[in-house]
Structures are given as C-alpha cells and as structure tokens.
Amino acid sequence: MTNTDPEARKYRSLLNTSTILNANLDLYQLLPLIMLYSKDLLEAEASSLFLLEEKDGFLYCEVALGEKGEIIQKYARLEPGQGIAGWVAKEKKPIVLDDAYTDPRFNPALDQKTGFRTRSLACVPLFIQDKVIGTLEILNKSQNRSFDSSDIEVLSSLSEIAAIAIKNAQTHESLKKRVLELRLLYEFEKLTVAEKSIHELGNWLLDKVLEFLEAKAGTIYIADPTLEVLRILAARGIPEDAIHNIQVPYGEGISGWVAEEKQSLLIQSLDEDPRYDKNAKYKFEANSLISAPLLYRDELLGVISVNNKYSGFAFTNADLEMLGAIANRLSVTIKNANLFHKVMDSDRELKRAREVMHKILPSSLPYIPGLDFGLQHLPYDNVGGDFYNVIKLDENRSAILIADVSGHGLSASVVATVIHTVVETFEHDTLCSPSKFFTALNFALYNKLAGNFLTAFYGVIHTGTNTLCYSNAGHNPPILYRKGEGTSSHLETKGKLVGVIPDLFFEEYVTAFQPQDRLVMYTDGLTEHSNADRTRRYSEDLLTLAVRTYSQSSANESASSLIKECRTYCHRSDFEDDVTLMIVDRI
Template sequence: MDKHVLKGDSRQRLALLSEIARSVNSSLDLDEVLNLAIDKVLEITGAERGFLMLRDTGSDELVFRVARNIERETIQAPEFQVSRGILAQVAQEGRPLLTSNAQKDQRLMGRGSVQELGLRSVLCVPLQARDRSIGLIYVDNPYQEGIFSEEDLELISSLAHQAAVAIENARLYQEVARSAEEMAQLYDTSLDIVQELDLPKVLEAILDRAAKLLKARSANLRIYDPKQDELIPLVPYKQPEKIARVHLKPGEGVSGQAFASGEPVVVDDYDTWEGRSAQYAKGVFARSMAVPLKRGAQAIGVLAVDRNREDLPFNQDDVRLLSLFANQAAVAIDNARLYETARETSEQLSQLYETSLDITRQLDLPRVLERIIQRAVGLVQGRFGQIYLYDEVRQELRSSVTYNLPDSIWGFVLKPGEGLTGKILLSRKPLIVTDYDAWMGRFPKVPPGIVYHAAGVPVEHGDHVLGIFWVGRSREDPPFTEQDIQLMTLFANQAAVAIANAQLYEESQQRGKELARLYETSLDVTSQLDLSQVLRAIVRRTAEIVQAREGEVVVYDPQERVIRAFLSMGLAEAGIPSTIHEVGKPPEGLDGLVITTGKPVRVEDYDSWPQRIEGAPKGAIGPAIGVPIIHQNQILGCLSLTRVLGEPAFTDQDERRLTLFANQAAVAIANAQQYQELQRLYLETKEKERMEQELRMAYAIQTSLLPEGCPVVPGWEVAAHWHPAREISGDFYDFIPLDNGKIGILIGDVSDKGVPAALFMALARSLLWAAVSEGLAPAQVMAKANQQILANARSGMFVTALCGFLDPATHSMTCSNAGHPPPIVLRAESLHAESLQIEGMALGVVGQVDFQESSFAFGPGDCVLLYTDGITEAQDPQGREFGQERLVAFLRENQASSAEQLVHGLIAAVQDFVGEAAQYDDFTLIALQCRGRRP
C-alpha cells in the first residue's frame, strides 16, 4: 500500500479504514481474524515485523497469538523477542506508544531490553473492547529510524479498535460454537454409545465420556443384580481397585440412594453427609453426584461421578446433563446386551461350524487333542505348539500332546505358576511372551533356543479349566498380537467343547463299565437276605469299586440314634482297634458326621482332621471318604473307606462311584432289615396265635369251673353274672348244695390279672369248694383254705373271698369274709341299705387268721347283693368311680325288680357309666331276692 494514502485527505483514510474493517469483520474464525489484522498493520506501516497478543481468559496474562514479518510469514521463536517492558507499559496504561528511535527515546532509556535488542522504530497500540483491555498490537523496525508517523499511530489505533471488535465477535462466536460443539459431542456420544453394541466398549465409553463432559475426577457405573440385591460395579474410571470394586446395597451411599429413590442425588461434602457408606474411608470422596440408569420406569443401575473438594460443586445443569447421558446409556446397555448375546452366538456358531467339522467329529480324546493343537498352530501361523490338560484333584498340568516340538519338551508336569502354562492357569488369562529364553518366568527344563515367541490361552468349560494350549514362533517370525490372542481364545472355546465331549464320551464308556460292575455287585449284594451276609458282601464289593486299604459299613438306627451293626475290612492291617465303633452307641468321627448331615464327607488328612476319633492311632489313616446309605429319604447308615497316609486323596469320581454303590447297598440293607422284621413278626404272630389259643382254652376251662346256672331255692330268686375284663378272669363265684336244704355261696377276687390270676383263681376256688364240701362252717372254710393256699402257692398273690350258707327255711344266711367287699342288703320295708360287715383278712396273706362269721335274717322283698370291687371301682372317661352310693341308689330305684332284672340292669348301668373308658378289673355279682314269708 502506498504510504502517501495515509497522508491524504480524510476521505481516503476513511475509505481505507472501511476496507480494513470489512476485511477483519468478514470472518468469525478467531485465528483468521488475528492473522488478517496483523497483516493489515504490517501492510499499512511497512514494519519489518509485527505481533498480536491477547489476554488469556483464565490467567489474565498476555499471550502471543500471532507473530508475522513483512512477507506475511509466521515468525517462530526465538525470532520474535520483544521488549516486555514496552508491552507491559501499553497494556497497563491502555495508551498507544510511538517512537522513531527507541535507543534515544527518554521514555524508554531505562529499559534494558530496548538497548539489548537494539530497537529503533516501535509502534504499539492497545486492543480494547467494552472498556476492557483484551490485548495489543506491536510492530517495529530494528534497523531504521522514523519508520512510523503520527498518521500511522492514528490509523493503527483506529484499526486496533476495529480489530478489537472483530476479535470479541470471533471470541463470542467461538464460545457459542464451543457450547454447540459440546452439545454436538453429547449427541455424537449418544450416537456412538447407541451404535456401539460391544458391551465392554459401551461401558468404557459411558464412563469416559461422562467424566470428561462433567470434568469429573473419577466415575463408576454399577448395574443392579437382583439375585444378590446389590449394585455391582462394572467399569470404574480412574478409581483405585479397592474403591472401584465395592458392592453397594440399594439405599447405601450416593449410588445406593439414587437407585433406591429413582432420583438424582447430589452431595457437596461426602465425609459429613449422613448417608455416606461405611465401606469408604474418609477423604475418598469430596463432591459426588449419582443418577439412576432406567429402563422405562425401572432403575437398572447407577451412574456416579465425583470431583475434588477444590472443584466447583455439581449444579442442576450437571444433573440434567448426566441424567440425559444416563438415559442414553441405559438404552445403549440394553442394546449392547442384546447385541452381545447375538454376536457371541453368531461367532460361536460360525467358528463351531469351521472347527467342529474337524475336532468334534472325533470322540477319542488323544485324537481330539492332536487335531486341536494342529488347528491352533495353523490358525495363528505358528510353527509349533503344545497342549496341557489340568488335573483338578492333583492340581497339576500334564503335557498331553505336542506339535512340531522335540521329544525333550514333552512329558512335563507343571504346578500352577510354573512356566507359561502355569502362569496362565493361575490368572486364567491369555499370555504373550517375546524372547522366552530371557523371560523371567521361563520353565527351566525347556531347552534354550527352541521357543522365542509364545502365546497361550486357557481352555475353559463353564467354571473349570480343562487345560492350556500355547503356540510358538521362531525369532525371525513376528511377535504375537492381541488379534492372535482373540483368535486363539475363540478357538479355545471350541476346543473346550471338543475336549469336554471327548472326556464325556470317555467317562460314559468308563461309567458303562462301572455300571456293569455295579450291576454285578448289586446282584451279589441284593441276593442276600441275611443282614450279616449283606454287610460282608457290601464291604467286600466296596474294595472292588474304589481302591482303598480299609472299608467299613455302619448300620444306623434313626429312632434310637445308635449303631445297630458294624462290619469292616482291613481294620487289623491298618492297626485300628475293632472297638472303634460300638454297637448300641451313637456314631462318631467320619461316620457320625456323614450320618448327621446326610451328605458325603471327604478328608485329605485324617490325623489333622478336627473331628477324628481318638481311638484311631496316629499315622494309621491318611485320606478318608464316607457316603450316607439312604433309603426312601431315611439314613440307614454310612459306607466309608480309608487309605494309607501319603496315598492320593479320594476324588469326585470316587465319591460318585461310592454313592452309586451306597444306593444299591441301601436297598440290600433295607431288604435284609425288612426280612428280619418279617421273620420277627412271623414268630410273634405264631406266638400270639398260640397264646390266643391257650387263652381260649383257659377261658373255656375257667368257664367250666363256674356254675352252669343259678340254683332254684324255695322262697328266693337267685341270679348271677361274671364278666372278665380280659380274655380270662381272676373273679369267681359258685353255688354248693348242702345238707338240710341249705345252699353254700362263694364269691372271690384274685389280686392280680390275666393268666396268673386265672390259675390262682382256680386254685382258690377248688380249695374253698373242697372245704365247703367237707361240711365245715363258713369261718372254718376260710381258715382251712387260707392254710392250704399259703402251703401250696408261692406266687405272692392273694384272694378276697366271701363264704355264705343260705338257709331258705329260716330266711337267714351265715357268712364269713376274707377281705372281700361286704354284701349289701336293701330292706324292703324301709328301703334302708346296709352292709353286712364281717371282719377278715384276705386269703394267702398271713397264717393263723381267726376268721369271724355272722348270721343275718331277711324278710320278704329284701334284696342281698354280693359283688367284686370291679363294680364299685369302674371308672368313667374322667376317672370318676361308679362307687357304692350309685350302687345303693340303683338298688332303691329297682327294688321291685326280680333278681335277674337287678343283675342285668346293674351291669347295663355300670357300662353306661364307664362309656368308652377302658376297664382293667372284672365284674362279678350275685343277687338274692327274698320272696317268701318270715317263718
């Protein structure tokens, strides 16, 4: 531009300023505006170089934004060294500075940078907008004096004013654009999250973007697990492991309360917040915010972020932003879950189709392993490989198959943590090693120079590690990558299926042999019915099924909770006493625990087992196993085996075999016990039938001893009844014709019941009958019978009896009583009841008893009742006795009845009284009704 224009009339300058204003205001891009402004200044002033500085909105410091030379080339540091003093003066005072020779300018003489830089012509004007300094424009020429004039200063100041407005507009536009960009980023983030269906990536994106958008220090995303009723952390963001993996209950902490309430929760000071979780130490969190992840109206998880204490608190805009993000995240999680399931299924089916054609068509395990390692090596372009199978019982990795490897590397047995495969086993994660010989974890038995690059993956089926396979490359080959690991891991899934199938086939073959052996064993065991033979067969066959030194079977009584039978094999050889289990006592030790819990128990070292039986000598037993013998949900006993100390522990397979055999043993024992019970019941039935037959015979004999009927006595009605409480009775009565027309009457009751009482009754009745037949008086009859009973009977029983001689001619009866209930007389004239009291001791108690006798007279209508105490002592269901009062009341009510009616009526009255109550005493009574006139 011609500098004469600057010295022209005002119209030219205005036109120039208008043109410059259009130029700098034609763009809203801040960098473009700054470059355009400094270029125009250089063009107008003819300066050698120029700079434009702006204040940083954060630090309020001046920062170089543009540095250009007259050729419009950007100047790089350190070429744009300037006087900081001049810049500071203009910025502080807000006034422009113009000097034609800075070296001689008195205003700048004290500034060392001016002299040091050799500055000559300098022009510096401030940039001001809205009465605020936003920066400055600086141009100079270090070589010539007088380059800039007052017209330059005036024009550049005007240009600076226009540039300041343009810069502010560009800044405002930049802020608006930044806000729009933030929203666009949130929108793009939501799109990314929704479109990304790989769940791990979704979760990582959620936390990464949420934390960045909100300038959070850390974040965590938790998903609710309804089974555990906990919020489970899935992906932490910049959180220590100990903090990131904490599980929270609904309502616990910020995340728990947001989940439980379904609403956002904001906490400014977590340490003083009353809802803080006790799982976190103080100082872990400062400012926290959590919003629920929702599927519809239901919360499925929580998204939480936190800031440092010195950061700004979370506000409602933050809550709104995180809530919007959480809503998108919830949808994305659902989509990713669905996609993950579909993708995994699709890939597995695809890989299964390609690999199963080869490896799964085989069921022979060695052949399957060969094909697996061959396919694995080819899959990742390896040179050789090896597969190890894991023995869970021994916790060992055994080299099973190698491919393209020398024999020196075959046959290794590794413990967890040894070598490449051992470390993979411990971590259950793939591992890549470059330069195996120099690797710190190398297995020392592997010869050097064979393996350089190696990559291995676990072969897992469910929760179990079936084995490890690794593939190797030579030094000249490229190292393994994560993509190789992904391919190997995917293939390992298919290999796991093939190995599991082959092992299952091998196991089924073995199980078939076991079942055949079990079938033979069950035929042997269940063919026996004698319990001792069954137990011997069980112990003998157990050793054929599971290798052991000592075996034993315990038969248990669940009702009495004691051992009913015990049989062992190898106790003596093991140095174990035969009294280790005692019949009739509760089971102890291994057998006791198995029987108590009803579950199998395995012990690796019996000596160190806390529940060992003290009777077992130390060092006699190593591993031990016991399984319950259960039949129809009832524990019948225990089957147990032991091995010598140092021998391998019993395995799951041993337990399964022993359990299967125990099921067969349970049937055999139950059959033998049932057979024993049937034998016992048969013998008891036969004995019962014999006893019943004998009782029937005894009843017939006893009945034959009683009178066939009552005698006919002139002027008297006589009736009697005999009712045993059981099959036979201890009661008796009899009528004996005497001289002169008299009738001897006997009634008695033996102290005991059942067969002994019946026998004693026959003895007593015979002795009394014989004494009466001799013509002795009643008292003499009692005395003689008492002596004979004491002399001949040593049973300890006694009998109460009453002997009476009825004289029809005189309507009188002479009686003697031996401890029997006295007869009751109901007088017809007065209806007065009286007991015919006669003292006397029961027969068979003591000798030399002075029995008494008395005579009683009766009038017409008088009723005499002789009875045993079974009548008065009969009890109703409440335990109340019939008693003498009810007996007398019955006689009064039925005074006009005949003797026969009295007997039957009284028996009916007693039976009505007792109802369903069981009676244990016999009923016997004799009724005498006087119908004649007094002589």
C-alpha cells in the first residue's frame, strides 16, 4: 500500500459526497450534512458553515457540528472581515491556523457561547463562479494534530461541491416558496368571494402561513388607529383565553415596532433583541421571528408575525420576503373584504356601498406624460357596477380599463368590489398583457359571481412606440378616432364574457396610437339610453359622429359634451343604467 492511498480514499469519499449532497434539495437537511462530511473527511472535532446574505451583507451561521456530532445552534452573525470566517469571505482566500488564539483575527466569542475550545482550524470560502456565498470551517484536528496544505486542498474541493449543492437547494427553496405563495393567494381569494367573515379569513390565513413557513406560532394583529394599538385577530402559540386581553401599543415590543415603523423585521434570536419583552405575561417561546406590516396605500391595517420554525433553524430573508409579499398583496384583499363585509352586514345600505365604490375608483386619474384623460362616471342610484382604472406600469407603458358588471345598483357594486380585489393581486407581468389579464381574471372569477358576469376592455398604451395593445371581453368596442386622417374605427376583437365559461383564451391586438389620436371607451348605459316611450335611442353610430364633432375639444370637455348630447337627443336626463365614458388622447 502506498502513501497516496489515504489521499485516494479522501478523493473517492469526495466523489460519494458529491452524489449525496447534490441529491438533497432540502437546505435544512443539506447544511448539517455538509458539516458532517467535512468534519469526518478531515478528521476534525467540529465544523461550522457561514452563509452570506446578499440583502444585508452579513455572514450568518445558525448551526454548527460539535465534537460529539451534535448540532449546536449559534445564530452567529459576522460582518465581512470580522473573525476568521469574515476575513476568509472578504479576502476570498483560505486560511489554516495551528493555534487560533494567537491570531488577532480569531473571535473567541463563539467559543464562549458554545463552550467549545478551538485549538487549530482551517477555513475556505464557498464560491459560485467568482462570487463568495459563504465559508466552510473545520476545527481541531483529532489527536492534537494540525491541519496542513493537503487538508486545505481537500476542504476546498469539498467546498466547491457544497457551494453547488447549496445554490441548487436555495433555488429549489425559492421556487417552492413562490409556488406556495401563489397557491395561498389564490385560495385566499376564493374564500373572500365566498363571503367569509374577517375572523374566519384571519384564522384561515394564519394557519396557512404557518403551514407554508413550517413554523409553530404566529399572530395577525388588526390596527386600531384611533387608540394606536394592535388587537389580535388570530393567534397560534398563546392561550386562547388571553387573545382578547392583549393590546399592543404602537412602538412597544416587536409588533409595536413594526406597526410604528411600517417596516418588515427579521430577528435570528429573540433573546438577543432588546425589543423583545422577556417578562411579558403572554409570550411565545423565544426563538427566531419574522414580522411584516399590513399596509394599504400606506394605511396601517395591522401586523403579521411568525416565529419558531419546526426545524429549529432561524428564518431567512427569503422567508421574510415571502411573508412581505403575502402581507403586501393580502392587505388589499383584507381592506376590500372589510369594506365588502361592511356592506353585506348593514342591510345593504346605499351609503355604505357609495363608500366602497369611492374607495375602489380613482379619485383622479394619474398624470402621464403624452396622455390626456377625460372622464364621466354616472352610477345608477348612486352606486353601480361600472368601474375603471388607469395604471402606470413603467416609464412608457400605462394600462387602461373600463368594465361593466351585469345589472346595476348595490348588488352590481358589491360584485365590482370583489373584482377590483382580484385585479389588485395581479402581477406586473399579467398587467402588461391584455390577453393574460383577461385569462387570469376569468380563471379567478369563473363560477364565483353569483349569476352576474363582466364585460370589459383592457389596453396597454406604449408612449415610446406609439402603440396600443388591447383585448376585449364582450364589451362595447371603443372608438379610435384619428384626427390627422379624420377617420374613425371600432376596436373589435373576439372575446367572451368574464366569469361565465372556464379556461378561456382572449385575443390580443396591437394598433398604432399616434399623437392626435383619440380613444373613446364607454359602457352600454350610454348607447342604450332612450326617451321615455322608447322611440328614440342614442346609438353607437350617433356616438361615433359626436366623437368627430367634438374632436377639437380637450378630452375632458369632449366627455362632458358627449354626455350632454346624449341627454339632449333623447330628451331625457336620467339614465336607466350605469354610464361611464373615458376618453384618452395621445398628445
């Protein structure tokens, strides 16, 4: 047997280790495996692994492997350059020390915390291409030996395998959480439409969030802006009889801080955070925590906090981002669900309905360079099912929407509120494509509108390319008037009603939308208006002629003149349905 046999065995072990590590996509199982293999392969008493968090730039080590193979939870945090691991991450160089305590870079605080005594050590950076993602460290070679250059070589090889496995696991974890987030949001929307109470929604939501984040405890607080306190809507991990007794003033404790600052928060170890009240009468088991504010247009609706992972690991920034995304998007749903239930629980008072519609309709259309808007919105009996919106997507693109829920009055306005809730949850990519917009909307609303249906026109104006991309869901085709040519056309596309037929695909078209072009969108309350004995009706042809007549006026003036002409032609001022007219000028 030659002297190279031990080295050969090490590299054969590396090959086996590579297969095992890359087959494991669970990050919480992978990290202890990496430390176990590094400890055993290099005959060390202990090992630790730090990961670099890109968002805040710190190195985190929440677990280490002790001399008896036990997992030691550290929750250590280092700045790049701090301690041995910090120096290796910053300099991107391996290091080996015969006596750690003689090196000024060594930080004995971790030894003091864990009770472990470090003698010698070797530490290498974890690379993905040229980018450092963390460090891998082994401590105290067995039998009082020292680590040498061959150990560094083997540890570096192991670190290459480990880095790839960690990156794969992190990617898998990210995708998994994204799927879970979307599933949660979809299921929550279904419950909202099913008219569940806010308490039912809160309890369901908290259970699902804890399930998805694999955590033991959490709380959803509702804000009381008058008294500036948080009250518990749903909680897991504290006695049920205590829920109604707890009020958290803004600024006090973890949740109070999140409420006052309106910022998300990640804490690796609650015991080490000064905001955590260790003497509180009711408190969770001290461990890691994430918390996010529930905000609707900067209005604080509440706070959601989750703590204590079943795995014992600390929460990560990826967990916090998932909770923040859920909080941001579900705040809209909670706000509208609140308004929705206020209407349903107050004998359908018109005053409540008007407040709801006032909340969901823009009080004024946004200023967008290159575009000018004119608007007339006349709901039947003070509330209705017509609604509209203008959404600035980016520097060059803006979305326009006009929609009409079947029927009118309070019932239509309630359905319009639900639809608005669904639209608020759409991703940017969906909002940028009229076809995707209607496909997603139909999927979300199919068989949930209690006999109602929706017609709508949705377009995306690109002021950089002077184009309009649009799709129509059974709505009156808008009129496109080209002032430079003096021509009018109707933007007709094939499109079914929303909410009636499942799995629909909506066609998408693109047309030029040049300076001096005018787009006129309207609901059928305008073109179905008639005189008292129904012998005189204001038709689409009359509207098209009127658009040409008032083409020299501004968009706002033209919108007002078109409504006035309709009333004059029919000799009747009161409309029998909701009427919405929106004009968009390319200037």
